[in-house]
Amino acid sequence: MTFWLTCSPAPLLLSLQVAGVVLVLFLVAGIALGYALSQPIPLRGLLDALVSLPLVFPPIAIGFFLLMLFGRHGVIGGPLHAWIGWDLVFSFPALVVAAFIAGLPLVVKPIQSAIEGSARDLIEVSHTLGKGRLATLFLVVIPIIRRHIVAGLTLGVGRSFGEVGITLMLGGNLLGSTETLSLAIYNQVLDGNFDCATRLSLLLGLLSLGLFLLLRWLGRAG
Amino acid sequence: MKPDSRIGPHRSAGEERCRIFDLGSRLAAESGSQDLRASVDFSRAGFRLRMGIDVPSTGITALIGPSGCGKTTLLRLLAGLETPRAGCIQLGDTIWFDSDHRIDLPSRKRWVGLLFQDYALFPHLSVAENIAYGLARGPERAGQVALWLERLQLQGLADRRPETLSGGQRQRVGLARALAPRPSVLLLDEPFSAIDISLRQSLRLLFQEVVADRRAPTLLVTHDLDDVRYLADRVGVLINGELRQLGPTAEVFAAPTDAEVARVLGWHNILPVTTYDGLRALGGWGALELLSQVVDRTPDVLAIRPSGPRFCVTHGLEVELVQVTQMDDYQALFCRLPDCSPLRIHLARSEPCPTPGVRARIWIPPECILPLPRSVPFPDSVPTSSAPSRGRRHA
Numbered sequence: 001m002t003f004w005l006t007c008s009p010a011p012l013l014l015s016l017q018v019a020g021v022v023l024v025l026f027l028v029a030g031i032a033l034g035y036a037l038s039q040p041i042p043l044r045g046l047l048d049a050l051v052s053l054p055l056v057f058p059p060i061a062i063g064f065f066l067l068m069l070f071g072r073h074g075v076i077g078g079p080l081h082a083w084i085g086w087d088l089v090f091s092f093p094a095l096v097v098a099a100f101i102a103g104l105p106l107v108v109k110p111i112q113s114a115i116e117g118s119a120r121d122l123i124e125v126s127h128t129l130g131k132g133r134l135a136t137l138f139l140v141v142i143p144i145i146r147r148h149i150v151a152g153l154t155l156g157v158g159r160s161f162g163e164v165g166i167t168l169m170l171g172g173n174l175l176g177s178t179e180t181l182s183l184a185i186y187n188q189v190l191d192g193n194f195d196c197a198t199r200l201s202l203l204l205g206l207l208s209l210g211l212f213l214l215l216r217w218l219g220r221a222g
Numbered sequence: 223m224k225p226d227s228r229i230g231p232h233r234s235a236g237e238e239r240c241r242i243f244d245l246g247s248r249l250a251a252e253s254g255s256q257d258l259r260a261s262v263d264f265s266r267a268g269f270r271l272r273m274g275i276d277v278p279s280t281g282i283t284a285l286i287g288p289s290g291c292g293k294t295t296l297l298r299l300l301a302g303l304e305t306p307r308a309g310c311i312q313l314g315d316t317i318w319f320d321s322d323h324r325i326d327l328p329s330r331k332r333w334v335g336l337l338f339q340d341y342a343l344f345p346h347l348s349v350a351e352n353i354a355y356g357l358a359r360g361p362e363r364a365g366q367v368a369l370w371l372e373r374l375q376l377q378g379l380a381d382r383r384p385e386t387l388s389g390g391q392r393q394r395v396g397l398a399r400a401l402a403p404r405p406s407v408l409l410l411d412e413p414f415s416a417i418d419i420s421l422r423q424s425l426r427l428l429f430q431e432v433v434a435d436r437r438a439p440t441l442l443v444t445h446d447l448d449d450v451r452y453l454a455d456r457v458g459v460l461i462n463g464e465l466r467q468l469g470p471t472a473e474v475f476a477a478p479t480d481a482e483v484a485r486v487l488g489w490h491n492i493l494p495v496t497t498y499d500g501l502r503a504l505g506g507w508g509a510l511e512l513l514s515q516v517v518d519r520t521p522d523v524l525a526i527r528p529s530g531p532r533f534c535v536t537h538g539l540e541v542e543l544v545q546v547t548q549m550d551d552y553q554a555l556f557c558r559l560p561d562c563s564p565l566r567i568h569l570a571r572s573e574p575c576p577t578p579g580v581r582a583r584i585w586i587p588p589e590c591i592l593p594l595p596r597s598v599p600f601p602d603s604v605p606t607s608s609a610p611s612r613g614r615r616h617a
Contacts, residue, residue, distance in 0.1 A: 129356030
């Protein structure tokens, strides 16, 4: 046990908190976006491109653009600071935004392809039987693709644990405040503390594996 | 089911001016009529569907055609699952779609009973839950489900999941689910295509019995001629996105308007005509006597019924017998004519038949021969229930 306690548990707790919040966000936004993108909605191509962007765009560059956008002098961050005195960058919400953006395509894409592949006919049947889009989502889509939802959530939350680039730019890597588990490993390596970096890396690996097994079990049990 | 949720935008018959194709065709709404009338122009990825059809509220109307001709697309347009580029769809006086007035009633408000080709049962729901899906919640729901389980002989299967059912059982569940909410229109997409041949006839009878009770337009899409013969009161022939013929089933089968329609309707023998000489038609295959002289037009082909020609020693077409197949109640003979055109004839099993490879003469009675043009477009105007039958060709 002392092996693990030589490093501060704060980054671990912070990462778990971020993962918990993004899990809820993924559950809502991931399903909603996956469902929307599988329907013939206006501006579907643009929305699809925006959601998929983090898959192909370098995270550090995304983090930089978000910093420009949400910084105190940014297009969105400026008015927010001026009107309500709230700053997103270098705060807990910044970590959540970073993890959310990085993991979103990994949640949305499996859900979208599952709906397009196996639920489209059933959605149409539901509509002909008098059900609207929301009722169809809850009565047909979610029960049918629940395993794909679980797979997407696993990938998304796993990605949020490992997220560094966007988190570094938007969260600021402030010790004791926005230092997530991945950033803590990075910081320990920079400080030459390889023992602690090894422990934290093993911890991160076990956490991801545990999450994977848990969500897979939930998917099968469902 | 909420009665008012069925109601789409209304328009009186006098105000009706549903136009399409700039040809001024009209959907003349008859007061009190619940016929489904559609006139649609739809295109996607190089395919175009451009047709008008009237589906009466009584009997079954079938739509037949080769694969890819637009049968399923028409059903999807009627159900509101696809949107026409232009046109009008109305049930009685209720407008479902009108491109001129930007009316497009969503699928869920059309109350269409749609039976998909693969039935598309909800895999996570039991048989009873599938049937109940379109029914309004309330104390009557369970009773209605029980009623439909009984009517479609599904008792004992109520708690089973679709994956555990046979093809015939799935089809009945799909039909029960489509019929249970008492849909305003019933659309059936190849309902028997995934059923074993041995089961088809009993399911057709059951289907006919269940559908006969209803007074709502029923459109059956199929490529199976037996489905049409057994079930349909009227049949339309769809080729390359165009309705080529529509009329009473027996009439359409007996008198196809052109060679392409004849092929779809199972006329196996289509011979090209070179010229006419009085009552004789001539071609590379030889000469055939016709029942009456062709004077007002120049048909391009002769359609020949397979069950009429007989072997004859003295006269008739010279053929080479290629293959003989013994069917249940007849012999199917595949012959080759002098110009290599194929000729298929059916002989009673009791009749003598030469061996394959032998050259012989076949006499074809004039009443088995139908002179036809290669293709005749169907008029764009949408038929109304008061219009004359479309069983015959429209010049």
